[in-house]
Amino acid sequence: MILHYVCNIVRFKKWKILMLIGVCALVSRVNVILQSLYPSITQLTELPKCPACYGVSACHDIHKIDLIWDDINAIISHLFGVKNVFFGTYNQTKVVLKKLAHSSELEAFDITLCDILHLGYPCSVFIPLDRYTAQFYDLIRKAITSDFSKDDTSRLRLCPTLSHLDDLFYNVHLNNKHINPTQYLINLWTLVSINPEPLILQILPAENGWPVPKYYGACGRIIVEEYVGLPLADYYDKSWIQRIKIASSLLNAAYMFTFKDKNFGFYLTDVSADNIAVDNENVAKFIDLENIIIVDKNVSQEDEPKGWQKIHKNTMHFDFPNLNCFSYSAEDICNHYLSDHNYYAICQLLLNAENQNPFFGEFLHDIPTNIEQQYPDIQYLLRQCAIPDSKNSRIFFGQQLKILLDTILKEYLNVMQHEIS
Numbered sequence: 005m006i007l008h009y010v011c012n013i014v015r016f017k018k019w020k021i022l023m024l025i026g027v028c029a030l031v032s033r034v035n036v037i038l039q040s041l042y043p044s045i046t047q048l049t050e051l052p053k054c055p056a057c058y059g060v061s062a063c064h065d066i067h068k069i070d071l072i073w074d075d076i077n078a079i080i081s082h083l084f085g086v087k088n089v090f091f092g093t094y095n096q097t098k099v100v101l102k103k104l105a106h107s108s109e110l111e112a113f114d115i116t117l118c119d120i121l122h123l124g125y126p127c128s129v130f131i132p133l134d135r136y137t138a139q140f141y142d143l144i145r146k147a148i149t150s151d152f153s154k155d156d157t158s159r160l161r162l163c164p165t166l167s168h169l170d171d172l173f174y175n176v177h178l179n180n181k182h183i184n185p186t187q188y189l190i191n192l193w194t195l196v197s198i199n200p201e202p203l204i205l206q207i208l209p210a211e212n213g214w215p216v217p218k219y220y221g222a223c224g225r226i227i228v229e230e231y232v233g234l235p236l237a238d239y240y241d242k243s244w245i246q247r248i249k250i251a252s253s254l255l256n257a258a259y260m261f262t263f264k265d266k267n268f269g270f271y272l273t274d275v276s277a278d279n280i281a282v283d284n285e286n287v288a289k290f291i292d293l294e295n296i297i298i299v300d301k302n303v304s305q306e307d308e309p310k311g312w313q314k315i316h317k318n319t320m321h322f323d324f325p326n327l328n329c330f331s332y333s334a335e336d337i338c339n340h341y342l343s344d345h346n347y348y349a350i351c352q353l354l355l356n357a358e359n360q361n362p363f364f365g366e367f368l369h370d371i372p373t374n375i376e377q378q379y380p381d382i383q384y385l386l387r388q389c390a391i392p393d394s395k396n397s398r399i400f401f402g403q404q405l406k407i408l409l410d411t412i413l414k415e416y417l418n419v420m421q422h423e424i425s
């Protein structure tokens with residue numbers, strides 16, 4: 005009797021039952037769908053992957069960060085794992101969260117890790133710490149090798165020798181002195197293999213005036229850093245005085261990375277309008293520090309490469325005069341105690357802005373006629389810094405340009421103050 009009744013319901017209300025089952029299934033999956041569209045911070049950190057991660061210094065506070073999902077790019081970034089850069093707020097301050105690599109790169113790293121441990125992929129995330137100390141130290145040295153014949157892809161390169169590696173990492177060692185040494189080595193190796201940005205942010209802290217974002221720490225496979233502002237690309241149409249201030253700060257950055265540290269020269273090898281952001285005081289900061297060559301300025305005499313004492317000049321524009329591309333030789337930069345590479349990168353960026361985006365012209369466009377008449381050298385100095393005549397020094401012209409831009413800024417401020425009073 006009951007069976008007959010149930011059969012009748014199924015027969016006559018089949019579509020309703022099917023719909024009900026469908027709705028139930030959907031409701032039970034909503035959570036899963038939402039989680040994959042809007043993952044929580046905890047999901048993003050992938051903490052179980054530690055110690056093959058970036059560290060845990062920010063874990064105690066990470067749950068206080070509110071992710072901002074009002075931007076479609078954020079969702080796309082997460083779904084396709086392409087940029088893997090997220091924005092959030094912490095105590096009402098905007099912060100940036102980075103996974104430091106595309107999802108495919110992270111997977112390739114995990115495969116390498118399993119390989120090293122002689123385990124099949126996906127391997128257990130648990131690593132018996134004590135057994136691997138020496139191996140990971142060697143792997144770190146290998147990852148930042150300056151052996152050009154074997155490897156031209158390392159993201160952080162210390163050259164011409166690794167003898168002062170521990171001096172370079174002094175701040176990083178200091179910030180991590182309470183961590184289990186093997187765990188720390190694995191963190192370091194993960195970073196030099198995937199993306200050394202957090203290491204550079206600690207070696208060159210924003211708190212000491214370096215033109216980079218402040219580093220707030222890491223939690224698993226996520227790092228947290230200061231949100232600087234909009235990318236440089238968004239400033240091509242801003243007022244000329246704003247652009248002069250930004251250009252001056254860029255030349256200042258070229259000076260700092262090259263000269264400020266007496267032990268190491270820092271040469272950025274991925275300088276583009278997308279990898280620089282501008283803060284609310286019109287100061288440019290370098291927000292993508294994935295690719296960098298670090299030259300040890302104090303190598304012993306027997307380790308000095310031939311021509312070490314000469315300043316390296318990037319002459320790519322002579323070799324490829326018709327190509328407006330950004331090119332350099334890592335080997336040449338490494339073989340000289342000083343290189344004009346940073347000035348080359350910045351002045352090229354200022355001059356060939358259209359290279360970064362086909363719709364833009366030079367960054368210092370539309371300077372008022374009276375200013376150009378008063379300071380007719382602006383364009384000449386910029387050109388000599390970007391593509392100098394064979395005998396000219398790019399660094400000299402870059403520095404002269406900075407002095408000129410600062411003079412214009414000072415005079416402009418004086419005039420403004422005079423008008424107000």
Ligand SMILES: Nc1ncnc2c1ncn2[C@@H]1O[C@H](COP(=O)(O)OP(=O)(O)OP(=O)(O)O)[C@@H](O)[C@H]1O
Nearest residue numbers: 087089100217230231232233235278279281291292
């Ligand atoms: N600290 C920051 N402050 C403000 N914006 C940032 C910051 N870091 C990253 N961004 C924004 O996120 C974008 C991507 O960041 P980043 O360059 O680090 O990632 P990426 O994946 O390396 O990109 P790509 O490899 O394409 O250069 C930047 O172009 C910039 O617009």
Ligand SMILES: [Mg+2]
Nearest residue numbers: 278279291292
């Ligand atoms: Mg970038």
